[in-house]
């Protein structure tokens with residue numbers, strides 16, 4: 001049996017880091033972890049190939065080679081996905097699709113796809129493998145349960161060239177105990193968080209270590225701290241002792257909720273384990289809008305103080321922000337700008353609210369007759385799929401004002417400098433700084449592109465010498481943020 005696994009291309013979004021990757025000679029930010037996990041279910045004797053279209057072209061001869069093509073996709077990849085399934089259909093190849101995109105509907109793909117896998121696939125895969133072997137896969141496989149994480153195998157990393165990625169990934173949990181109305185995580189994975197045990201995590205870390213990976217590892221969980229007790233008692237102590245034994249080969253980042261700020265012990269353990277960055281859904285400084293979307297964990301607190309507390313524990317905070325809530329007044333745009341600048345959240349992902357099918361927000365807006373279209377899944381394309389309370393033009397204009405301001409060189413570099421002062425004081429990595437050829441290349445490339453070619457070069461040089469001469473410890477971070485800034489400006493077309 002020959003299986004071709006295909007990961008469709010995603011557009012140039014905030015998180016693709018596409019414009020930053022060329023500085024470090026990498027082809028994509030993250031590997032297709034879901035597909036690699038699926039691949040681990042396939043019998044060893046089957047031949048497997050994986051094409052990640054974020055770095056390679058899907059060739060006709062790859063499709064012709066395969067008996068079946070397996071595709072996994074998120075909504076943001078839908079254009080590329082459609083191209084893949086149409087191409088396979090044209091070549092008479094049978095396609096099996098799965099992934100989060102299909103859990104909210106799949107009618108537009110019915111003409112091109114033979115088999116749909118809906119929901120989490122751990123309980124489905126053994127049946128699917130048998131049916132593929134017999135040549136009689138069913139039309140639809142639907143998971144009726146939420147499988148235990150103990151059923152999730154170690155991903156088959158042999159299918160990709162890990163050196164072409166900027167970071168590798170691990171999944172520790174699925175689900176989130178919170179219930180924000182715009183989020184589909186709880187609908188897909190539930191509110192009772194399911195976790196891998198420490199044996200599984202250590203096995204996965206060993207696997208990454210043994211294939212030679214050193215550097216960034218992303219825990220892809222939607223909320224890493226959903227089960228704080230297990231993290232503190234079992235998982236983090238195990239990671240800490242593993243990292244010490246292996247002399248700190250990795251630096252971790254993840255996503256978490258703001259209540260991380262309330263648990264000093266947890267933050268301390270995360271830093272000790274090698275976590276350097278957390279992405280937090282801050283969403284909005286408006287209490288009314290937070291209450292509207294049910295993000296109660298962010299209410300009744302000073303969000304700025306919470307962010308500062310996390311930063312002062314040694315973790316960099318990246319933030320998600322949203323505008324377009326019914327309760328947002330015209331002052332929200334300037335309030336968001338002030339908040340982001342004051343908090344020192346350098347990597348601030350601001351998006352327009354969109355209603356994802358199946359969420360509580362979608363149901364409410366549908367009832368109110370306000371849904372206009374399906375969401376694109378792309379948080380940087382200025383689209384909105386429902387009729388907002390504020391005038392649409394005003395909302396988009398205000399949104400543009402936010403991104404134009406926070407990513408304009410003046411404000412962006414100012415924020416970087418403010419955060420680096422905090423980082424210099426509180427960040428202490430146990431990883432030995434290693435200067436590789438790719439770091440040197442990134443340095444020279446940043447000098448050429450940001451320090452010579454860009455119009456805003458004076459900001460780059462100011463930061464460059466300020467960090468080099470006064471805070472050399474954070475000089476590498478200064479360069480990294482300068483490169484990120486270039487990516488953000490390109491993504492929002494501010495150049």
Ligand code: SF4
Pocket residue numbers: 176177178179180183184185186222223257281
């Ligand atoms: S905290 Fe994050 S993952 Fe959890 S429901 Fe809210 S938006 Fe979704």
